[in-house]
Amino acid sequence: MNQHERIEKPVTGRRAETPMPVAAATVTDRVWDALLAARRSGQPKRSDSWTPAERAGWDLYAPLLGQGDRPLVFAQIGQSLDGRVATVDGDAADVSGPEGLKHLHRCRALADCVIVGANTAIQDNPRLTVRLVKGDNPARVVIDPRGRLADDAAVMAGERCLVVQACERERPAGVETLKVAMSAEGLDAVSIIAGLIDRGFRRIMIEGGGITIGHFMDADLIDRLHIGIAPLIIGAGPSGLTTSPVSLLAQARRPQTFVYGLASDIVIDCDLRA
Numbered sequence: 001m002n003q004h005e006r007i008e009k010p011v012t013g014r015r016a017e018t019p020m021p022v023a024a025a026t027v028t029d030r031v032w033d034a035l036l037a038a039r040r041s042g043q044p045k046r047s048d049s050w051t052p053a054e055r056a057g058w059d060l061y062a063p064l065l066g067q068g069d070r071p072l073v074f075a076q077i078g079q080s081l082d083g084r085v086a087t088v089d090g091d092a093a094d095v096s097g098p099e100g101l102k103h104l105h106r107c108r109a110l111a112d113c114v115i116v117g118a119n120t121a122i123q124d125n126p127r128l129t130v131r132l133v134k135g136d137n138p139a140r141v142v143i144d145p146r147g148r149l150a151d152d153a154a155v156m157a158g159e160r161c162l163v164v165q166a167c168e169r170e171r172p173a174g175v176e177t178l179k180v181a182m183s184a185e186g187l188d189a190v191s192i193i194a195g196l197i198d199r200g201f202r203r204i205m206i207e208g209g210g211i212t213i214g215h216f217m218d219a220d221l222i223d224r225l226h227i228g229i230a231p232l233i234i235g236a237g238p239s240g241l242t243t244s245p246v247s248l249l250a251q252a253r254r255p256q257t258f259v260y261g262l263a264s265d266i267v268i269d270c271d272l273r274a
C-alpha cells in the first residue's frame with residue numbers, strides 16, 4: 001500500500017467524524033469581564049454584538065466555567081511544536097509565547113484551585129498566582145507524596161495552599177494537607193479529586209507537569225484539556241503529557257477538538273466528555 005492509499009483509508013470511523021474548526025480568538029476587556037461576571041453569577045452570557053474573534057474568545061473559556069454545581073476538572077499545558085515543556089537542563093521559563101502565558105493566567109483566574117506535581121513545584125518554584133490578567137488567585141495544590149518539597153517553596157506563601165501527600169511530613173503553619181494512600185500505580189487520583197471537592201473546590205485545574213496530568217488522564221478524571229502550542233522546537237526534555245501508552249492507533253483517545261489562534265500561540269481545546 002502506498003502512502004496515498006494509507007491516507008485515504010480511515011483507520012477508525014471516529015477519526016473521520018472528528019471536527020477540527022479553527023477560530024481566531026481575541027479576549028478583549030469586555031469579553032474577559034463577562035467571563036469573570038459569569039464565574040461569579042453562574043449565568044454565562046455571550047453577547048451577539050461582539051466580533052467573531054471575541055465570540056471565539058468566549059467559546060474558548062466558557063466551558064471552563066462548568067455547569068451549575070457540578071465539579072469540573074480541566075488541565076492546561078503549554079508546549080513546543082515537538083511536545084516539550086522544558087529543556088533537558090530544566091529551563092521552562094516561557095515555553096509559551098505572550099498570549100499563551102496570558103491564556104495560562106486566564107485559566108488560573110477561572111479555577112478555584114490549581115494542581116501541580118512535585119517536580120514542577122521543586123524545579124520551577126512557581127507562585128501559581130494570577131498576574132497577567134484581572135482575576136482572583138486560586139488556591140494552590142501540590143502533589144508531593146514523599147515530602148520532597150521544601151518548606152520555603154513559593155506555593156506555600158500567601159494564598160491558601162494544600163499539599164497532597166502519602167507520608168507523615170509536617171508542613172508550615174497555615175498549609176493544609178490531604179493524606180492519600182500510595183499504591184503501585186501512585187496516589188489514587190479519584191481520592192485526590194474527592195478530597196478537593198470535599199474542601200469546597202468546584203473548578204479544579206491541573207497545570208502540570210505531564211506526569212501529574214497523565215495520572216488524572218489515566219483515571220479518566222479530566223473533562224477538558226487545553227494544549228497550548230508555541231512555535232519553537234526544543235529537541236528533548238519533559239513531555240507535555242505522559243499517559244499510559246496504547247499499542248494500536250485504533251485504541252488512541254480521539255477527543256472532540258476545537259482549535260483557537262491566540263496570536264503568538266494556538267490552543268487546542270479537547271472535550272474529553274464529548
Ligand SMILES: NC(=O)c1ccc[n+]([C@@H]2O[C@H](COP(=O)([O-])OP(=O)(O)OC[C@H]3O[C@@H](n4cnc5c(N)ncnc54)[C@H](OP(=O)(O)O)[C@@H]3O)[C@@H](O)[C@H]2O)c1
Nearest residue numbers: 078085086092117118119120186187208209210211212215
Ligand atoms: N509548560 C507548561 O505548561 C508546564 C506546566 C507545568 C510544568 N511544566 C514543566 O514540567 C516539568 C515537570 O513535569 P514532570 O512531568 O516531570 O513532573 P510533575 O508532573 O510536575 O511532577 C510529577 C511528580 O509529582 C508527584 N505526583 C503527581 N501526581 C501523582 C500521583 N497521582 N501519584 C503519585 N505521585 C504523583 C510524583 O512525585 P514524587 O516523584 O515525589 O513521588 C511525581 O513524580 C518541569 O520541567 C516543568 O517546568 C511545564
